[in-house]
Amino acid sequence: xxxxxxxxxxxxxxxxxxxVSRRAFLKYASYLSAVMALxxxxxxxxxxxxxxxxxxxxxxxSFQECTGCTESLTRSFSPTLESLIFDLISLDYHHTLQAASxxxxxxxxEAAMAENKGKYVVVVDxxxxxxxxxxxxxxxxxxxxxxxxxxxxxxxxxxxxxxCAAFGGIPKARPNPTGAAxxxxxxxxxPIINIPGCPPIPEAMAGVVSYLVSFGKLPxxxxxxxxxxxxxxxxxxRCYRRPFYERGLFAEGFDDAGARxxxxxxxxxxKGPVTYNACATLKWNGGVSFPIQSGHGCxxxxxxxxxxxxxxxxxxxxxxxxxxxxxxxxxxxxxxxGAGAAxxxxxxxxxxxRDQSAAEGDKK
Amino acid sequence: MTLLEFARGPALQVAMIIFVxxxxxxxxxxxxxxxxxxxxxxxxxxxxxxxxAFKGVVVKxxxxxxxxxxxxxxxxxxxxxxxxxxxxxxxxxxxILFIKGLTGLSWPALPSNLVYTVGVIxxxxxxxxxxxxxxxxVLRLISRFDDYLSWLLTLLPVLTGLLAAAHLxxxxxxxxxxxxxxxxxxxxxxxxxxxxxxxxFVFSRAMTGVRMGQRGAEL
Numbered sequence: 001x002x003x004x005x006x007x008x009x010x011x012x013x014x015x016x017x018x019x020v021s022r023r024a025f026l027k028y029a030s031y032l033s034a035v036m037a038l039x040x041x042x043x044x045x046x047x048x049x050x051x052x053x054x055x056x057x058x059x060x061x062s063f064q065e066c067t068g069c070t071e072s073l074t075r076s077f078s079p080t081l082e083s084l085i086f087d088l089i090s091l092d093y094h095h096t097l098q099a100a101s102x103x104x105x106x107x108x109x110e111a112a113m114a115e116n117k118g119k120y121v122v123v124v125d126x127x128x129x130x131x132x133x134x135x136x137x138x139x140x141x142x143x144x145x146x147x148x149x150x151x152x153x154x155x156x157x158x159x160x161x162x163x164c165a166a167f168g169g170i171p172k173a174r175p176n177p178t179g180a181a182x183x184x185x186x187x188x189x190x191p192i193i194n195i196p197g198c199p200p201i202p203e204a205m206a207g208v209v210s211y212l213v214s215f216g217k218l219p220x221x222x223x224x225x226x227x228x229x230x231x232x233x234x235x236x237x238r239c240y241r242r243p244f245y246e247r248g249l250f251a252e253g254f255d256d257a258g259a260r261x262x263x264x265x266x267x268x269x270x271k272g273p274v275t276y277n278a279c280a281t282l283k284w285n286g287g288v289s290f291p292i293q294s295g296h297g298c299x300x301x302x303x304x305x306x307x308x309x310x311x312x313x314x315x316x317x318x319x320x321x322x323x324x325x326x327x328x329x330x331x332x333x334x335x336x337x338g339a340g341a342a343x344x345x346x347x348x349x350x351x352x353x354r355d356q357s358a359a360e361g362d363k364k
Numbered sequence: 365m366t367l368l369e370f371a372r373g374p375a376l377q378v379a380m381i382i383f384v385x386x387x388x389x390x391x392x393x394x395x396x397x398x399x400x401x402x403x404x405x406x407x408x409x410x411x412x413x414x415x416x417a418f419k420g421v422v423v424k425x426x427x428x429x430x431x432x433x434x435x436x437x438x439x440x441x442x443x444x445x446x447x448x449x450x451x452x453x454x455x456x457x458x459x460i461l462f463i464k465g466l467t468g469l470s471w472p473a474l475p476s477n478l479v480y481t482v483g484v485i486x487x488x489x490x491x492x493x494x495x496x497x498x499x500x501x502v503l504r505l506i507s508r509f510d511d512y513l514s515w516l517l518t519l520l521p522v523l524t525g526l527l528a529a530a531h532l533x534x535x536x537x538x539x540x541x542x543x544x545x546x547x548x549x550x551x552x553x554x555x556x557x558x559x560x561x562x563x564x565f566v567f568s569r570a571m572t573g574v575r576m577g578q579r580g581a582e583l
Contacts, residue, residue, distance in 0.1 A: 234536060236536075237531070245476060246475065246476045246477050247475045247476070247477070248457055248473045248474055248475040248476055248478075250457060250473075266457065266458070266461075267457070267461060273536055273540075274368065274536060274537040274540065304366065305366070305369070309369070310372070314465070315458065315461040315462075315465070316458070316540075317458035317459065317461045317462045318372075318461055318462055318464075318465035319372055319373070319376050319377065319380075319462065319465060319466070320369065320372040320373040320376075321373050321374070321376075321377045323377055323380055323381075323466060324466075326377065326380075326381055327380060327381065327384050327466070330380075330381045330382075330384040330385040330388070331384050331385070331388050333385055333388075334384060334385040334386065334387065334388025334389040334391075334392070335388045335389075335392045337385070337388075337389040337392075337393070338388060338389045338390065338391060338392025338393035338394075338395075338396065339392050339393075339396055341389070341393040342392065342393050342394075342395075342396030342397050343396070345393075345397055346397070346398060349398065
């Protein structure tokens with residue numbers, strides 16, 4: 001009798017092997033459900049989905065980036081279980097984390113693509129240079145552009161991690177010499193989830209992957225393809241300094257009395273009012289702090305083109321373009337036009353009076 | 365380019381240039397015209413032109429007794445509207461920052477919640493002014509397109525500003541962009557319509573004061 005092929009162990013079985021209790025696993029699922037604002041009762045569904053899921057093949061592509069996103073995820077103070085789940089993903093290709101290099105690494109990627117055709121998830125950090133055929137960044141002689149297209153072709157979904165992958169980020173900043181583009185500008189026929197941030201919050205990454213693995217579908221996304229659970233509210237809306245904004249109490253600099261008293265950082269350029277992210281609620285380093293709590297305004301790093309918004313220390317309500325010379329020129333031109341109009345009017349009046357006088361003289 | 369970038373960037377730049385160019389054009393165009401006073405000799409005991417001008421500006425700030433009953437709503441509502449607008453425009457922290465970015469000048473702001481309240485009162489005053497205008501046959505008769513457009517372009521920045529503050533109707537960045545664009549429309553129309561009275565009313569009242577004073581009329 002032919003033997004049935006042995007299926008790979010489920011995540012639940014693997015966790016059991018590693019000594020993770022069901023109670024701890026349910027606790028983790030509840031935590032993820034809570035941070036993703038899932039409906040009541042979904043923690044159990046999430047736990048069951050995760051427990052019954054098999055290792056998800058993940059191919060991680062790093063393009064024009066600084067490795068900050070990977071650093072953020074691997075060095076996070078997230079729950080250890082989260083790291084465990086991350087371990088349990090079959091990370092088949094990742095420059096920074098994989099042991100293989102050179103041709104062996106590329107073969108691992110190709111093998112994973114062939115074995116999990118249509119089922120693997122592509123995670124991308126970094127923008128993709130598109131100018132001049134994408135020659136500004138290559139891996140093993142293959143341009144990032146070609147590698148992304150080839151890898152995403154048979155993928156289940158693509159997750160763009162970090163602002164560079166999601167929106168182009170710093171590589172795309174003006175003047176964008178390499179023609180850097182976001183992933184969704186290149187891949188248009190696959191489900192794409194953007195998890196922006198410079199770097200992104202580790203919980204957002206873990207939450208999205210867990211959701212994808214357990215429910216087999218994308219979480220609810222906003223118009224920029226960001227999961228609403230993490231990018232549904234602005235930093236400003238959830239900022240603990242918000243009451244100072246309402247009371248009109250602002251720090252004027254980073255070392256004045258207002259700054260020392262923890263007043264609102266709007267005047268020193270905080271972009272919290274237009275930045276959608278979960279920094280103010282989930283925070284960083286195990287919930288210790290986030291930039292505003294540490295005394296610096298939000299840079300707006302999870303928003304498109306955050307690098308080109310007129311300067312990190314320019315308040316949001318100020319104009320983006322330098323106007324001084326243009327306005328001075330407009331004032332001079334306006335004054336000249338006004339003087340010209342008045343002069344023409346005077347001339348007209350004088351001529352009219354002359355004509356009137358002449359007409360009266362003729363009558364006499 | 366996002367809508368907010370467009371609003372904060374090229375739209376605001378173009379609107380500001382048109383505003384400054386148009387306002388200085390009209391301002392100098394009017395002030396450099398011949399100052400035609402009454403050709404007749406001033407009446408005996410007539411105040412000096414400067415005193416008459418000053419009186420003309422000040423006295424017109426409150427209605428004459430015979431008109432007080434009929435004109436009280438217009439005056440009181442006008443004051444609420446204009447003080448409200450001044451508070452909202454010049455004493456809200458983000459607006460002060462905008463002015464500081466342009467001129468380098470800044471001053472203390474009022475608490476944001478207080479400014480929001482004043483904004484609501486200002487908007488109510490604008491609506492009341494329109495209702496009053498529409499209900500009065502005389503005012504309706506003398507109202508032109510300019511009056512209604514100026515009213516609308518004054519209302520929109522207040523309305524969109526309040527919506528942005530309350531995050532009502534759309535995402536904050538969209539509301540902020542729409543708010544800035546409504547200000548752009550206001551700035552573009554300002555020099556060419558009746559909104560220009562903000563700069564010209566002092567001169568207009570002063571000239572009336574001088575002419576009346578020269579004739580010996582009681583202001």
